Amino acid sequence: MQTSVISFKARADAALADPTLKLAIDRTTGTAERKRAAALVDFPQFEAARERGKRIKDHVIEHLDHYLLEFERNAIASGAKVHWASSADEASRIVVDLCRQAKAKRVTRVKSMLGEEIGLPHALDAAGFERFETDLAEHIVQLAGDRPSHIVWPSMHRTREQVSVMFKKAHRVPHKDETIEAMVDSARRELRDKFLSADVSISGANFLIADTGATCTVTNEGNAELTTSPPRMHIVTAGIEKLVPSLPHAFALLRLLVRSATGADVTQYTTFHCGPKKTGDLDGPEEFHIVLVDNGRTKMLADTGLRDMLRCLRCGACMNHCVVFKQLGGHAYGGVYPGPMGAVLTPVFGGLKESRELSHACTLNGKCQEVCPVDIPLPTLMRGWRDRSWREGLEPSSMRFGMGIFTFVASRPWIYRLGATVAVRMMRLFGRGGWIRGMPGLGPWTAHRDFPVPSGRTFMARYASGEGRQK
Amino acid sequence: MTARDDILGRVRAALGRRSIDPASVASAAATLLADLPSTRPRLLASSLAEAFIARVTSPKVAATAERIESTAALPEAVARYLRARDLPKAIALQPLALLRSLDWSGFAVRDRVASDEVAAIGMARWGIAETGSLVFHSGADTAVLANFLPLHHIVLLRKADLLAYLEDYATLVAGQPMPRNVNLITGASGTTDIEGSLVLGAHGPRYMHVVLVDA
Numbered sequence: 001m002q003t004s005v006i007s008f009k010a011r012a013d014a015a016l017a018d019p020t021l022k023l024a025i026d027r028t029t030g031t032a033e034r035k036r037a038a039a040l041v042d043f044p045q046f047e048a049a050r051e052r053g054k055r056i057k058d059h060v061i062e063h064l065d066h067y068l069l070e071f072e073r074n075a076i077a078s079g080a081k082v083h084w085a086s087s088a089d090e091a092s093r094i095v096v097d098l099c100r101q102a103k104a105k106r107v108t109r110v111k112s113m114l115g116e117e118i119g120l121p122h123a124l125d126a127a128g129f130e131r132f133e134t135d136l137a138e139h140i141v142q143l144a145g146d147r148p149s150h151i152v153w154p155s156m157h158r159t160r161e162q163v164s165v166m167f168k169k170a171h172r173v174p175h176k177d178e179t180i181e182a183m184v185d186s187a188r189r190e191l192r193d194k195f196l197s198a199d200v201s202i203s204g205a206n207f208l209i210a211d212t213g214a215t216c217t218v219t220n221e222g223n224a225e226l227t228t229s230p231p232r233m234h235i236v237t238a239g240i241e242k243l244v245p246s247l248p249h250a251f252a253l254l255r256l257l258v259r260s261a262t263g264a265d266v267t268q269y270t271t272f273h274c275g276p277k278k279t280g281d282l283d284g285p286e287e288f289h290i291v292l293v294d295n296g297r298t299k300m301l302a303d304t305g306l307r308d309m310l311r312c313l314r315c316g317a318c319m320n321h322c323v324v325f326k327q328l329g330g331h332a333y334g335g336v337y338p339g340p341m342g343a344v345l346t347p348v349f350g351g352l353k354e355s356r357e358l359s360h361a362c363t364l365n366g367k368c369q370e371v372c373p374v375d376i377p378l379p380t381l382m383r384g385w386r387d388r389s390w391r392e393g394l395e396p397s398s399m400r401f402g403m404g405i406f407t408f409v410a411s412r413p414w415i416y417r418l419g420a421t422v423a424v425r426m427m428r429l430f431g432r433g434g435w436i437r438g439m440p441g442l443g444p445w446t447a448h449r450d451f452p453v454p455s456g457r458t459f460m461a462r463y464a465s466g467e468g469r470q471k
Numbered sequence: 472m473t474a475r476d477d478i479l480g481r482v483r484a485a486l487g488r489r490s491i492d493p494a495s496v497a498s499a500a501a502t503l504l505a506d507l508p509s510t511r512p513r514l515l516a517s518s519l520a521e522a523f524i525a526r527v528t529s530p531k532v533a534a535t536a537e538r539i540e541s542t543a544a545l546p547e548a549v550a551r552y553l554r555a556r557d558l559p560k561a562i563a564l565q566p567l568a569l570l571r572s573l574d575w576s577g578f579a580v581r582d583r584v585a586s587d588e589v590a591a592i593g594m595a596r597w598g599i600a601e602t603g604s605l606v607f608h609s610g611a612d613t614a615v616l617a618n619f620l621p622l623h624h625i626v627l628l629r630k631a632d633l634l635a636y637l638e639d640y641a642t643l644v645a646g647q648p649m650p651r652n653v654n655l656i657t658g659a660s661g662t663t664d665i666e667g668s669l670v671l672g673a674h675g676p677r678y679m680h681v682v683l684v685d686a
Contacts, residue, residue, distance in 0.1 A: 024666070027666040027667055027668075028663075028666060028667035029667075030667075031663070031666075031667035031668070032667060042512065043512050045509060045510050045511060045512060048509050048510045049510035049511075052503065052510050055503055056503050059499060059500065059503055062486065063491065063496050063499075064482045064486070065479055065482045065483050065486065065488075065491070066491050066493065066496050068478075068479065068482070069479075078649065084473065084474040084475040084477075084478055085474055086474045086477050086478060090474060134674070135664070136662045136664040136665070136673055136674075137664035140664070140665075153663070153664060153667065154664075155664060155665075156666075156667070158665075159666065160665050160666050163665055180665045180666065180668055180670055181670050183665060184662055184665070184670045184672070184673055185672070187673075188672065188673065188674055191674065192586060192587075192674075193586070195674075196586055212649050214649055214653075220660070220661050220662060220663070220673070221660055221661070221662045221664075221673035221674045221675065222619045222660035222673065222674045222675020222676070223673070223674040223675075225615055225616075225618070225619045225652070225654065225675070226616070226619050226620070226674055226675065229615045229616050229619075229652075230616070240478065240482075245500040245503075246500070246641070247638075247640075247641040247644075247645075248504050248507075248637075248638045248641045248642075249500070249503065249504065251637040251638055251641065252503075252504070252507075252510065254637070255510075255511070255512075255637075262663065264531060265512070265531060265602055266602040266604060266655075266657050267657070268656065268657050268658055268659070268660055268661055268675070269654065269655070269656060269657075269660075269675070270604070270654075270655040270657075271652060271653065271654050271655070272649070272652065272653040273651070273652060274649040274650065274651055274652075274653075275649075275651055276651065277651060278609075278610075278650070278651050280610070280611035281609055281610060281611065281651055282566075282609070282610075282611065282612075282613065282614035282615075282617075283609070283614045283615055283616050284609060284615065284651045284652065292478070294474075294477075294478045294481070298478060298481035298482055298485055299481075301481075301482060301485040301486070302481070302484065302485035
């Protein structure tokens with residue numbers, strides 16, 4: 001996985017200065033929030049379902065070796081070939097080798113976050129295959145030559161006006177009307193023959209069903225089935241945490257996943273793949289490969305501060321409801337996974353040194369955990385990274401120096417009280433009409449907005465005078 | 472050491488366990504499915520047929536539906552559907568014996584779906600009232616692509632094949648060999664990838680019409 005080299009702060013500044021980006025983010029996250037809320041009104045059983053979902057995922061994680069072996073056994077019995085990859089590079093190499101083995105020229109891909117995580121688009125390009133992303137958003141990302149900015153809506157950072165320009169440049173028969181309908185139609189015309197003429201298709205999996213060896217993909221566009229049916233080889237790449245014991249367990253999680261992601265009750269297409277084309281089948285691939293990917297997941301399993309994250313269904317609700325994500329969008333996070341879940345996952349893949357700032361891009365308001373369909377304690381996990389970063393000495397010296405002063409003052413109440421009293425008086429001196437426009441030390445704040453003048457005496461002064469005490 | 476051994480080794484080390492009792496894991500997994508009604512939405516009506524039709528025609532699924540008394544009435548229903556939309560009487564017909572046995576005179580009928588097919592007629596194995604989903608199994612008389620290439624997807628479903636909940640499908644097929652593909656299809660294809668606004672007919676069908684037959 002690629003982690004951007006420029007700092008989070010520089011990326012965040014650039015994102016905040018982009019008014020088009022803010023417009024694009026608001027249009028999509030606003031809709032997502034409203035639709036999820038409406039879906040929950042129609043499903044008062046959500047809380048109970050969430051508890052069940054959490055228990056199912058925890059059960060699988062606690063018996064992961066058992067379910068991996070059961071899945072492998074049943075997948076092989078169905079005619080699938082199962083591969084294992086410890087790292088992102090190993091997983092990409094397996095996929096590229098399979099494509100070479102199939103003598104593939106044209107490769108079609110169904111959007112998969114794991115594919116992004118292991119750097120598959122880049123690996124396929126580097127190996128010289130003609131790669132087509134078939135999901136509409138990934139198609140937009142590919143045309144723009146940039147990266148996904150959301151795990152459900154990868155091109156949410158683009159406005160319809162920007163998409164229109166790209167499609168007109170790239171499509172053979174582009175749209176004439178400036179409507180989203182006409183643009184979707186243009187992509188439909190452009191990609192149809194790509195589906196049918198590909199040699200290999202690559203998809204991800206939302207669930208791996210242990211007792212049948214089947215993989216499950218949920219989509220709304222229908223591109224997944226159009227992509228995976230015609231080519232002679234279909235490759236599935238999936239993280240090892242995607243296992244579920246059986247079909248009913250998958251259905252229990254599906255109800256949570258879809259409502260949390262898009263606010264629908266179920267995706268338009270929920271497809272189970274089980275082995276290659278069977279004798280007599282009218283279509284389907286001759287070869288079906290499944291690549292089981294670790295890439296840091298066993299590390300998370302061994303770490304009690306991260307194990308809960310293995311429950312993640314990749315619904316995106318945490319980012320849709322995150323006040324920081326809604327200001328910055330996904331690219332500022334630098335990794336493949338943005339938002340709160342990304343702030344927890346990115347250090348696992350790319351190292352804490354490069355991504356320690358992400359866990360600070362959080363107000364700890366708890367909204368992400370509240371909307372998480374499997375109750376992942378995201379704020380706690382982010383605090384865990386902050387703590388680790390401190391203990392490993394990764395925080396910059398200015399931060400360590402500042403915290404040192406704060407610790408010194410806070411552990412000596414008389415200095416703290418004196419400081420607070422002086423600060424309140426100073427701030428009153430700079431205040432005009434209840435607001436401070438500028439004051440030494442407040443520069444970064446007052447550059448963008450005024451600071452309120454403290455309204456009265458300090459808490460300790462009021463407390464000492466008996467004000468507000470119980471009679 | 473292979474990657475497989477490495478991964479399994481790391482999983483076992485992380486879990487701090489050497490052996491596992493499959494029977495106790497299976498019973499724990501079964502316990503996780505206790506009292507399913509407490510975590511499922513209510514159906515929209517007490518009769519399965521009404522609940523299914525209400526769901527499939529709701530704004531969330533946005534398909535159209537009609538009921539006929541016998542399968543013999545399907546060609547006439549299809550003709551009405553095409554006429555109402557000014558479409559030619561040309562269809563791709565799923566090569567199922569039941570569908571082929573009907574009287575399609577007056578239609579241009581193909582048994583293969585073209586890449587730009589306007590209308591295709593198929594039959595679902597089951598319908599699920601909870602979600603308004605249709606269940607298809609790939610096989611010798613069901614091409615997966617036939618459900619995805621046409622612009623108008625017209626699907627016959629027998630009332631007797633209606634199930635209440637997703638899990639009822641799982642119970643029904645438990646222990647049977649799985650087809651290569653199981654497709655649960657709920658309405659027409661859609662996308663919200665441009666600014667979150669819903670557009671139907673992304674890559675798959677733009678229109679879904681369900682014909683529910685009583686007998």
